[in-house]
Amino acid sequence: MSPVTRGFHGRRREAAGERGRVPPGQFVTQDFPVLSAGPTPHTPLDQWTFSIRQGGDTTMSWTWQEMRELPAEDVTVDIHCVTRWSKLDTRWQAVSIDTLLTQVEHQARYVLAFSDGGYTTNLPLADVTGGQAWLAFGFDGQPLAPEHGGPARLLVPHLYFWKSAKWVRGLELLQEDEAGFWETYGYNMYGDPWREQRYAGD
Amino acid sequence: MAGTAVRGRLTWETATASAVRDETPTVRTIEFELPGWGGHRAGQHLDVRLTAEDGYTAEREYSIASAPGEPVAITVERLKDGEVSPYLTEELRAGDEIEIRGPAGGYFVWDGQDPRPLLLVAGGSGIVPFRSILRYREQTGIEIPVRLLYSARSLEDVIYRAELDQLSGGGVEVVYTLTRQQPPGWTGRSGRVNAGMLMEVAWAAGQQPVAYVCGPTAFVEAVAGGLVGLGYPAQQVKTERFGGTGES
Amino acid sequence: MEPLDGNAIAGLLREVFGAEMTTAVGTCAACGTTGQVAETVVYIQAPGTVMRCRHCANVLMVVVTRREVNCVDLPGLVRLTPAG
Numbered sequence: 001m002s003p004v005t006r007g008f009h010g011r012r013r014e015a016a017g018e019r020g021r022v023p024p025g026q027f028v029t030q031d032f033p034v035l036s037a038g039p040t041p042h043t044p045l046d047q048w049t050f051s052i053r054q055g056g057d058t059t060m061s062w063t064w065q066e067m068r069e070l071p072a073e074d075v076t077v078d079i080h081c082v083t084r085w086s087k088l089d090t091r092w093q094a095v096s097i098d099t100l101l102t103q104v105e106h107q108a109r110y111v112l113a114f115s116d117g118g119y120t121t122n123l124p125l126a127d128v129t130g131g132q133a134w135l136a137f138g139f140d141g142q143p144l145a146p147e148h149g150g151p152a153r154l155l156v157p158h159l160y161f162w163k164s165a166k167w168v169r170g171l172e173l174l175q176e177d178e179a180g181f182w183e184t185y186g187y188n189m190y191g192d193p194w195r196e197q198r199y200a201g202d
Numbered sequence: 203m204a205g206t207a208v209r210g211r212l213t214w215e216t217a218t219a220s221a222v223r224d225e226t227p228t229v230r231t232i233e234f235e236l237p238g239w240g241g242h243r244a245g246q247h248l249d250v251r252l253t254a255e256d257g258y259t260a261e262r263e264y265s266i267a268s269a270p271g272e273p274v275a276i277t278v279e280r281l282k283d284g285e286v287s288p289y290l291t292e293e294l295r296a297g298d299e300i301e302i303r304g305p306a307g308g309y310f311v312w313d314g315q316d317p318r319p320l321l322l323v324a325g326g327s328g329i330v331p332f333r334s335i336l337r338y339r340e341q342t343g344i345e346i347p348v349r350l351l352y353s354a355r356s357l358e359d360v361i362y363r364a365e366l367d368q369l370s371g372g373g374v375e376v377v378y379t380l381t382r383q384q385p386p387g388w389t390g391r392s393g394r395v396n397a398g399m400l401m402e403v404a405w406a407a408g409q410q411p412v413a414y415v416c417g418p419t420a421f422v423e424a425v426a427g428g429l430v431g432l433g434y435p436a437q438q439v440k441t442e443r444f445g446g447t448g449e450s
Numbered sequence: 451m452e453p454l455d456g457n458a459i460a461g462l463l464r465e466v467f468g469a470e471m472t473t474a475v476g477t478c479a480a481c482g483t484t485g486q487v488a489e490t491v492v493y494i495q496a497p498g499t500v501m502r503c504r505h506c507a508n509v510l511m512v513v514v515t516r517r518e519v520n521c522v523d524l525p526g527l528v529r530l531t532p533a534g
Contacts, residue, residue, distance in 0.1 A: 002259060002518075003216060005252040005300055007293045010260060011285055025258075031283060037496040039453070039507055082497050118509075162497055182497050186514040186521050199516045212465050249461035259518070263461050306460035308533065309472040309488035419452035441489070443458065445451040 011084070021078055023193035026086040033085055034147045037181070041116035041146075041167050048151060050135060051170035052104045060104045061170075064151070067135070070095045075134055077157035079164070080193040093138025094155055097128045097171075100135065108173030112180060113154050116167040121180035122189065123156060123163055128171070132158055135168065160191040160198070214251055214301040215239075217274070219294055225277060225361045229327065230291040231267055233275040236302060242266055244338040245311035245331045245414075248276065248304030252286060262286045265330040265416075265442075266305060269337035274302075277361060279327040279446055310414065310442045314344040318412050319405045322350040323395065323425050325417025327446055329361050332416065336369050348374045351403050353395050353421070356383040377403050395421070400428045407433030412440075419443040451495050456487035458494055459501075462513060463487065466520050473533035479526045480508035487530075502526075 011027040022028055051061040062070070072095050080086045112122045127133065136155040137144055144150030149166025156163050162182050183189050188197040196202060217234040224230050242248075251261045268275040280291040294300070312320070312335045322332045329352055339348065354360045357380060370376040379391035379399065391399065405411035413434055415425045422441050429439050456463075456472050463471035472488040483505045490510060491502045498514035503526065510526040524530065 001257050002214065002251060002253040002301055003299065004255050005289075006298050008252040008254055008260075008289050010252075010254045010258045033495075034451075035495045035497070036453075037493050037498075037500040038502060038509075039491075083495070117507075182514075185498055185512045185523055186516055187497060199514075212468060247457070247460050263458060303461055303465065306464040306470065307457060307472055308460075308470040309486060310457055419454065441455065443452070443454045445454055445458070445494070 021088060022086050023080055024196050026080055026084055026193070029085040029087055031085075032087060032090075032148065033081070033083075035081065035083060036147075037119065038117050043116050043151070043167070043169075045151060049169065050100070050152070052100065052106075052173060053170060054104075054106060054108070054173045058170075059106075059173075060100075062100070067095060067152070068137070070099050072137075073134075075136070075155070077155070079157050079161050082160040082162055082187065082191070082193075082198050090157075091140050092134065092136040092155055093141070094134030094136035096131060097133040097135060097154075098131060101129060101171075104173075106173050108175065110174040110177045112172040112174060112178050113163075113165040113168050114170055114172060115165045116169055119165055119167070119181050121154075121163050121165050122174075122178055122183060123159070124177070124190070125173075127159065128154075128156060132156065158192075160188075160193050162187065163191055212303070214303050216299050217302040219296050219298045219300070220273065221296055222294065226359055228280045228291070228359075229277060229361050230280075231275055231277045232290060232294065233268070233273045234302065236274055239274055242270055242274070242305035243307075243311045243313060244269060244334040246305040246307040246334075248274070248302050248306070250276070250286065250290070251301040251303070252289060253301070260286050265334070267330050267333050269334050269341055271341065272337065277327070277330045277333070281446060310416070310440055312338070312414070314339060314342060314346060316412055317346060318410050320346055320348045321404050321411050321413040321429075322348060323400075323404075323413065323415045323417075323429075324350065324352045325395070325421035325425075326354060326359070326444075327361065328415075328417030328421070328442070328444055330416075331442065332414070333362055333365065335414075336366075336374065339374070340369055340372075345373055349403060349405060350374065350376045351379065351395060351399070352376065353379045353381060353417070356380055357385050357388070395425055395428070397428045397431060400425070400432055404429065404432060404434075410438075412438050414440045414442070416442040417444060418446055453502075454492045454494060456490045456492055456501065458492050459499055459513070462499065462515075462520065466513065466522050467532070469532040471532060474530055475533065476510060476530040477528040478503040478506060478508055478510060479528045481506040482528075486533075 045064040134155040137152040154165040217236040221233040264276040267277040501511040
């Protein structure tokens with residue numbers, strides 16, 4: 001191990017009141033850090049669609065208007081980024097992924113979320129259903145800002161936040177798990193912050 | 203020295219902070235003793251690594267503020283919400299040890315071999331590599347003419363003010379522009395660097411100058427675009443973007 | 451943080467490749483643009499370091515540092531040649 005640097009502590013770990021809500025190795029932030037791997041896309045709402053794809057075909061698609069007519073909910077959740085920051089009690093306005101997937105017939109076991117700009121991330125179907133995942137278009141009562149993934153992003157708070165794909169445009173339904181962007185470059189295929197599954201093999 | 207790569211070790215070495223000097227309320231220069239240091243070229247960088255007790259590490263890259271041959275030094279700006287910069291600017295004291303790796307960099311370096319007039323445009327902490335270049339020029343007696351245009355928020359935010367005043371003359375012209383606040387009686391320039399200011403301050407394209415631009419990304423891209431607009435060939439405009447407060 | 455450029459990872463690349471890389475010349479596999487690493491668009495805050503082509507945003511290189519080991523992928527570079 002490298003020699004310890006006197007007086008350096010990194011960011012402060014969880015405070016007393018937050019114990020139990022913060023996964024191992026994380027610190028709580030009041031900010032909302034913007035981490036990007038590429039330029040911020042700006043798809044106009046009249047061109048935006050969210051699609052479900054299977055076997056190379058688009059099975060179902062919603063325009064922005066159609067998506068906003070679906071039942072939406074206020075969701076308050078804690079989020080955990082693999083770069084070690086956690087943010088508690090984040091408030092979103094979102095459509096449940098269950099609402100979208102129940103409109104499609106499928107036998108998929110995995111999904112690959114895909115976004116404007118080419119980003120992808122994979123998840124088991126079981127982790128984006130049962131009230132665990134949303135398509136979020138609002139944050140803190142405001143339209144979701146582009147730097148945070150607006151107009152809409154995936155929200156899957158029980159996994160590391162790289163799975164909550166910004167600028168999401170749809171889900172590809174798959175039979176086998178297929179590595180997305182960060183997973184291809186060494187991050188964990190699943191990403192459970194409570195078991196600290198940051199990298200492949202963790 | 204021209205054309206030779208200075209090969210530093212590729213691994214982390216333990217350095218001892220030998221001196222710290224506050225340049226502004228948020229900026230500090232740190233000098234190191236590093237026995238294995240093999241030298242560096244003006245404009246190069248080094249990496250710093252800090253390790254917490256639980257093994258957590260954080261690494262950052264900094265431009266080397268010292269000229270070749272001088273004790274290795276970096277100048278660090280404390281970033282709001284920073285993780286490493288608050289440690290380096292507030293906690294670290296002389297005698298502390300930290301890990302350093304370097305030098306590295308071969309693009310944004312100046313060896314004084316090119317005889318063409320030099321334009322240096324700095325935004326905020328972008329001035330750091332230019333200190334290394336100007337001190338090197340002074341040490342070696344190279345007579346290439348230099349114009350430095352340095353954009354800072356206020357006079358209090360100008361880093362190395364006394365040194366820069368001392369380095370000017372003898373072929374070095376230093377022009378400051380203060381973007382947010384000017385002191386009473388300020389006769390220097392105000393406002394952001396724009397095409398008009400570049401036209402007045404920069405070497406004319408016809409003099410075949412070489413330009414180095416360093417600072418926050420938006421600043422660098424606006425200035426580089428402005429210089430190309432004045433007729434500077436793109437290959438004669440070298441750019442280095444810093445992540446920072448974004449305000450210069 | 452705004453995107454930076456290849457200068458920001460000079461030390462990282464020197465360690466990974468064992469040579470000075472800011473002046474290395476690369477060719478983008480997507481658009482064919484050739485240029486120096488120092489002039490690429492680099493994102494360093496994400497879960498890994500991502501280098502993109504300044505002209506077409508294609509991902510040229512990704513470096514993920516996992517427990518002090520640097521893993522580098524070059525998905526979008528046809529060629530990468532250290533200078534001199």
